[in-house]
Amino acid sequence: MATIDRARLSALLDGERRLHAKRHPASLALYEAGTHLVGQVPMTWMNKWSGGFPLYLEGGHGNRIRVVDGYELIDFALGDTGAMTGHSPQPTVAAINRRAGELGGITTMLPSEDAEWVAAELSARFGMDRWSFTLSATDANRWALRLARLITKRPKVLVFSYCYHGSVDETFVVVGPEGTAQSRPGNVAPAVDPTLTTRVVEFNDAAALERELSHGDVAAVLMEPALTNIGIVLPEPGFLENVRQLCTASGSLLMIDETHTISMGWGGATTAWDLAPDLFSIGKALGGGIPCGAYGMTNELAVRLDAALADGADIIDVGGVGGTLAGNALSTAAMRATLGEVLTPAAFEHMLALCDRFVAGVESVLVQYEVPWSVVQLGARAEYRFCSPAPTSGGAAAAAIDDQLDEYLHLYLSNRGVLITPFHNMALMCPDTTEADVDVHTELFGAAVGALVG
Numbered sequence: 287m288a289t290i291d292r293a294r295l296s297a298l299l300d301g302e303r304r305l306h307a308k309r310h311p312a313s314l315a316l317y318e319a320g321t322h323l324v325g326q327v328p329m330t331w332m333n334k335w336s337g338g339f340p341l342y343l344e345g346g347h348g349n350r351i352r353v354v355d356g357y358e359l360i361d362f363a364l365g366d367t368g369a370m371t372g373h374s375p376q377p378t379v380a381a382i383n384r385r386a387g388e389l390g391g392i393t394t395m396l397p398s399e400d401a402e403w404v405a406a407e408l409s410a411r412f413g414m415d416r417w418s419f420t421l422s423a424t425d426a427n428r429w430a431l432r433l434a435r436l437i438t439k440r441p442k443v444l445v446f447s448y449c450y451h452g453s454v455d456e457t458f459v460v461v462g463p464e465g466t467a468q469s470r471p472g473n474v475a476p477a478v479d480p481t482l483t484t485r486v487v488e489f490n491d492a493a494a495l496e497r498e499l500s501h502g503d504v505a506a507v508l509m510e511p512a513l514t515n516i517g518i519v520l521p522e523p524g525f526l527e528n529v530r531q532l533c534t535a536s537g538s539l540l541m542i543d544e545t546h547t548i549s550m551g552w553g554g555a556t557t558a559w560d561l562a563p564d565l566f567s568i569g570k571a572l573g574g575g576i577p578c579g580a581y582g583m584t585n586e587l588a589v590r591l592d593a594a595l596a597d598g599a600d601i602i603d604v605g606g607v608g609g610t611l612a613g614n615a616l617s618t619a620a621m622r623a624t625l626g627e628v629l630t631p632a633a634f635e636h637m638l639a640l641c642d643r644f645v646a647g648v649e650s651v652l653v654q655y656e657v658p659w660s661v662v663q664l665g666a667r668a669e670y671r672f673c674s675p676a677p678t679s680g681g682a683a684a685a686a687i688d689d690q691l692d693e694y695l696h697l698y699l700s701n702r703g704v705l706i707t708p709f710h711n712m713a714l715m716c717p718d719t720t721e722a723d724v725d726v727h728t729e730l731f732g733a734a735v736g737a738l739v740g
């Protein structure tokens with residue numbers, strides 16, 4: 287098995303950083319001019335891009351992005367799923383133009399007829415009966431968790447270690463070295479210690495889940511069907527069935543967040559793996575890039591919600607659930623076009639087949655160079671991780687983080703025209719991605735690994 291020579295990695299990384307600066311003087315100049323912005327960028331996560339400064343966008347269509355330095359890149363990052371439709375998909379753009387320009391009325395606090403169409407479509411895909419809209423997956427999770435506590439009259443939420451569900455206070459908790467819950471490293475000034483609001487266990491640990499649910503104080507288990515924000519951690523056979531059974535037995539609601547796992551197909555992992563959540567949340571790709579999100583619930587839960595609301599909780603005004611721009615006419619028009627005409631069954635068929643090819647390409651490189659890494663696929667989404675076999679828990683996946691390797695691979699690819707997500711090593715296929723694009727990645731990935739260990 288090949289081992290990574292750290293001195294060689296450092297030297298290669300220095301070379302890629304120099305190349306990044308040399309190739310992108312216009313991006314660097316814009317970054318240096320950003321003196322009125324926190325961290326010099328419009329949103330601080332944009333500093334996660336490798337190389338010391340991000341590339342600046344000129345434009346993008348389909349799976350291609352043009353940056354201000356004059357290059358076009360093949361985009362496998364796709365806005366970390368926000369642009370899983372490809373950039374500016376034509377049906378979504380037409381619907382946006384019609385609503386914003388022709389009809390007018392971007393946000394009015396009045397419902398528009400698109401909302402019921404979108405809700406019915408979400409029901410067909412994910413099986414929930416009632417839906418409400420938000421502007422992000424974060425808000426969908428926040429508001430649905432409030433409702434879960436209201437309905438169950440229980441105070442806590444349970445999450446899996448190293449999950450990510452948006453900037454939701456209750457979710458920033460991990461299993462610490464002693465096996466007990468602790469605030470996640472880096473958690474920014476929490477108002478309340480999250481170990482007071484949240485129980486946490488490792489993914490795929492049904493025994494720990496049973497133990498923590500037995501306290502009878504968990505309103506909802508909030509989970510992705512596979513972890514996607516610490517690499518991809520797949521559920522082991524039987525685990526998701528166990529989770530469902532344990533939730534039912536303990537009276538906790540099962541809340542599934544499919545913001546990323548919609549990559550599994552037209553009906554996400556819920557349909558692909560025959561899951562039966564009580565509550566459901568999603569965001570990002572729904573509107574083809576226009577901000578929107580949604581949470582859904584079963585009829586049974588909607589009945590319980592109505593009963594719980596009789597006690598005076600206020601979801602119509604300032605009770606803590608809702609937002610002024612949520613469900614606006616522009617977002618709902620974008621969702622209708624995106625779900626109806628872009629993220630279709632045919633599109634998923636294309637994307638899943640391409641991802642098979644992507645994974646086969648990465649695997650062939652790992653075998654060729656005998657590198658002890660792994661690659662995991664989740665439908666149209668794949669990710670490589672610097673350990674083998676692939677981790678089965680968030681804690682194990684976190685232990686395999688290697689920032690230097692991440693940066694080297696990201697820069698090697700972007701310096702040669704390919705983008706993967708700035709967070710770890712995720713690549714996503716969109717309806718516009720082609721076999722040739724996938725093969726470009728395979729070739730570059732092979733060259734990057736070859737330079738490192740060849």
Ligand SMILES: Cc1ncc(COP(=O)(O)O)c(C=O)c1O
Pocket residue numbers: 422423424425450451452453510515543544545546569570
């Ligand atoms: C599974 C999951 N849920 C929710 C979110 C939050 O999405 P947003 O930042 O668009 O609110 C994310 C973001 O990465 C996510 O991965």
